[in-house]
Amino acid sequence: MDVVEALRAFRAVALTGSFTRGAERCGVPQPVVSRRVAALERVLGVELLERTSRSVTITEVGRRVLPHAEELVAQWDQVVALTGSQQPPLVVALPLDPDPRALATISQGLPDHDVRFLEAGREERQRAWQSGRADVALLAAPPEPGTIDQPLGVALADPPPGAGSFSLAWLRRPVRERDRPPRVVHLQPEDDVAHVRDPLQRLVHAHGLRTDQLLLTPGRTDAMVRVHERGDLLLCTRSEADAAGLAWLPVRGVVLVRAHRVAHRGDLVSDVELDRLRRRLARAVSA
Numbered sequence: 202m203d204v205v206e207a208l209r210a211f212r213a214v215a216l217t218g219s220f221t222r223g224a225e226r227c228g229v230p231q232p233v234v235s236r237r238v239a240a241l242e243r244v245l246g247v248e249l250l251e252r253t254s255r256s257v258t259i260t261e262v263g264r265r266v267l268p269h270a271e272e273l274v275a276q277w278d279q280v281v282a283l284t285g286s287q288q289p290p291l292v293v294a295l296p297l298d299p300d301p302r303a304l305a306t307i308s309q310g311l312p313d314h315d316v317r318f319l320e321a322g323r324e325e326r327q328r329a330w331q332s333g334r335a336d337v338a339l340l341a342a343p344p345e346p347g348t349i350d351q352p353l354g355v356a357l358a359d360p361p362p363g364a365g366s367f368s369l370a371w372l373r374r375p376v377r378e379r380d381r382p383p384r385v386v387h388l389q390p391e392d393d394v395a396h397v398r399d400p401l402q403r404l405v406h407a408h409g410l411r412t413d414q415l416l417l418t419p420g421r422t423d424a425m426v427r428v429h430e431r432g433d434l435l436l437c438t439r440s441e442a443d444a445a446g447l448a449w450l451p452v453r454g455v456v457l458v459r460a461h462r463v464a465h466r467g468d469l470v471s472d473v474e475l476d477r478l479r480r481r482l483a484r485a486v487s488a
Contacts, residue, residue: 202240205277208270210237211249215259215267228333228466291469293478294319294326294335296391296461296486303485310477311470323391336466339482343396344460349483353392353457354449355434356425356442366453367434369408385433386415387424392436392459393417400455401436407454440487461486 206227214223214234224231242249249263259267291314293307299320308316319326319335329335344350355367372384386405388398405415418424418435425445427433435442438459442449451457463479470478 202237202244204241205274207237207241207244209274210234211241211263212267212270212274214238214250214257215263218257220257225464225466228336228469290315290317291337292317292319292329292335293482294321294329294338295482296320296326296339297322299485300487303481307478307481307485310481311474314470323393330464333466336469337478338464339461339486340464341391341394342460342462344458348460348462349479349486351438351440351459351487352451353397353436353438353459354442354451355386356428356437356445356447356449357432357434358429358447359432360448360450364450367450368453369404369410372408372410372414372434382431383411383414384431385413385427387418387427387433387435388415389418389421389424389436392457397436397457397459401452401457404452404455438487 210223210227210229210233213226214220217223217226220231220235220238224234227234238250245266247262247266248260249266251258251260291311293316295318297320299318304318319329321329323341326335326338327340330338330340339349342348357367360367361371369386372386386401388401392398402412402415405412421435421437421441424433424435425447428435428445428447435447436452436457437449439449461482463475463482465475
């Protein structure tokens with residue numbers, strides 16, 4: 202048994218209250234963390250964690266052991282650092298077109314790391330995280346406490362006067378314009394996720410629109426051209442609409458949010474660094 206990694210696994214589960222989140226923190230599969238904690242308990246002859254079908258709680262013995270586990274893990278990490286071992290770059294995967302000014306503050310805030318940025322689409326970031334090519338990644342997720350959330354609405358070239366929101370019913374062309382192509386809402390690949398796509402599809406159907414009036418666009422630029430050329434709409438954030446010189450309105454009848462969770466591998470960054478990183482990543486994708 203690797204005692205240090207077993208202690209690291211116990212520490213991660215104890216601090217997160219979950220084998221799944223503990224495994225994510227350690228950067229290894231959940232069964233590996235379970236085996237390491239179980240092996241540590243067998244060697245010590247005590248139960249460190251109490252497991253139920255719904256939760257994991259630390260036992261009284263575990264509470265007494267935890268500070269020593271943290272100290273031993275920290276001391277080992279210091280020994281490794283003192284040997285002069287070459288530390289690999291810290292790869293951060295994030296969505297396309299981030300704010301470079303915010304990225305600069307991320308690098309400055311992690312002076313002990315050689316930070317590299319991987320700009321990629323939603324699916325590529327997921328693959329980079331799963332394959333280990335990224336140490337920190339912004340991954341698409343339903344909005345919940347702790348996620349980086351950006352309200353979504355529609356970018357349009359000619360907003361209705363005085364409108365505070367956009368009704369999809371307005372996509373129906375009047376009779377005199379029935380010979381023109383139908384106006385379309387373009388969905389970006391970043392937002393092609395169930396918690397955004399599904400309620401939007403239901404709203405399209407509720408307003409009696411055609412199914413092809415909600416389309417997945419291969420690229421934001423092409424969609425922006427359609428917005429200017431044909432009066433189409435692009436589902437996007439307000440900052441994306443502002444950058445293109447377009448108006449932006451929330452969609453009436455539904456709340457749509459682009460949300461990302463910050464996945465991080467093991468103890469590569471401290472809790473303080475991670476909190477700082479999360480705030481600066483939020484600025485990088487929101488600008």
